[in-house]
Amino acid sequence: MTHKTLIPIGPYHPLQEEAEFFQLYVEGETVVDMDLRLSYNHRGIEGISETLTWDQVPYLVERVCGICSASHPLAYVQAVEELAGVEVPERALYLRTVVNELERIHSHLLWFGLAGHFIGYNTVFMWAWRYREPVLDALEIVTGSRVNYANHTVGGARRDLDEEMVRAIRKCLDEIDKPVDMLTTTALEDPILALRLKGVGVLTEEDARRFSALGPTARASNVPIDVRRDDPYAAYDRIEWEVQTTPNGDVFDKVVVRLLELRESMKIIRQALDDMPGGPIQADVKEVPAGEGIGHVEAPRGETFHYVRSNGGPCPERHKIRAPTYNNIPTYKVTCIGQSVADVTITLAAIDPCYSCTERMAVVRDASSGKYLMNFADLVRLSQRKTEELRKKC
């Protein structure tokens, strides 16, 4: 059969909560090619960041992603700390570790639930989210908020842990201990899940390296990269833990690797709480000198990278953010082509994408002269003209 059908996924599709667009070229049920269009959600965060003071930016960048809202600020403050040469107190490093690992647990549980939903397994969806609830509660007790934690500041942490908070975190971990085991057993042993997920959307080790995949996407393809181990930040070098990898690179392994990481995260938090030293939680930062700094953090989806440049003023001169999804998106073509439509949806979801975190702005330029062909005013005029045309039609 050579008849190709176009199946659009997006721009608005129940598969994913964000606006994104995949044009699937389908023969029968098999996807033979795909186009990918992003940037429906450009929010100009890097631009806004350059208008805010060094202290205000963390509260902006935690809004890059509602789920990685501990990772982005941490990457940013690490970049600024490197630039300003700040020595962060030991206790603050442990506090950062605890919050970031709690975030990882809630993010992985969230993804596991969504993955269930995408293949029609709504019971897994609801159960995973139910067990994610205590983690959000613990985050609220520790930082004051369930979503945007606002816990990392340049030079330390905003809020200290008291006895009661430590107890709350331990209670939360004990509470999800058994459910996490149960979910892991379900995922590993359910024959129908295996039927749906094994051998689907395989990202080979070679391709994972070729496209510089990050985080669980790479680790599921047997590429053991993890910023927490490769370039330790916070307190990860003082804690015993292992980088989890799985060998096959299919969607099933991406599920398993995340579930294994859940265990590892719980281990890290328990150790961090046991070993947490006393002392101050905030270094004194007077000014940020001119220069450049980078910070990277292993977010639940992979490495998130922040670059800041300072001219000695009150605001960053340039702030560059790269979310992990940016590296993981190019793996779509190799994993999706040749799959059936049913498998493509779960394969697209398997990198745990975060499109609005990744958005880039496109500029239309004349290739020879380098001049902008369309500026903001032109776009507004274009939009007004189209609206006018539509109005006339109705």
Next chain:
Amino acid sequence: MNGLHFWIAVIVLGFLGTPILGLFFKWIDRFVTARIQWRKGPPFYQTYADVLKLLGKETVVSERSSVGMFLFAPVLGFVGVSVAAAMLWAVAIDPEASFAGDLIVVVYFLVFPSLALILGASASGSPHAGLGASREMKMVIAYELPFILALVPPILNAGGTFKLSQILSAQSEGVLLWSGSGFLAFLCALAVMQAKLGVVPFDQAEAETELMGGVIVAYSGPPLALIYLMKAMLLFVLPMFVITVFWGGVHLGGWGLLSTAVKFVVLLVVIVLMRNTNPRLRIDQTMKFFWFFVTPLAIAACVVSLYAH
């Protein structure tokens, strides 16, 4: 019961009672599902409210669709299920109303919902609906054969007749379900029932996270209400059919009513549990499941049944 009263009762039950009971069953399904998933679940009138709400909404028809077929298909499906329901009710109220070959007619009308969805989706001009229609077609091809094969033991049990009343009376001493061949055929019928209902693990034709609703994506307003009703009625009619053919039939008086209710509850529990403990299969896996697992099982049931009779 004299002739006219009987037919009025059958028509009222078939065309009015079945939707009401079907929507009630749908509510049970939604409620139990919600409880399994740690949710609260909708109030009992929610399914009725859904239909009323849809009836009041605008019917949007795409410019690319062929309007006549697109709007006719839901009616076809609804009428098909209603007629099948009316025939089953007729046999349940008065076995005398059964006529030779009515089993075949019921089976025929039970294909109408799938057929209607395929027709409507193909007429809608939406690529998602088109893919959904192709999946629904594959489903029909996959499950109709084992379904018909699964009906062989009841037919043989009743002495080779296609008459529902005789299939029922053959079960008056012993229900077919508790014989070896009957049980195997019943299992096949359960699997087919799940597929005909189009719920997980066999909801590929709708697959909201893949095809945004697939066969029903283009529908809105009253036509969608009809499809919703049709699906809800199937949730009642298919168990009723299975009970009639394998499980001693539906009784409407005294203790019989209670045992009938228990039978319905058991079947509904099976449906709800299957749908909540499985992910959606791929369409090729569904076809393999029906052809290489359910069909041999149904053939085995036929062979056992042939030896027994």
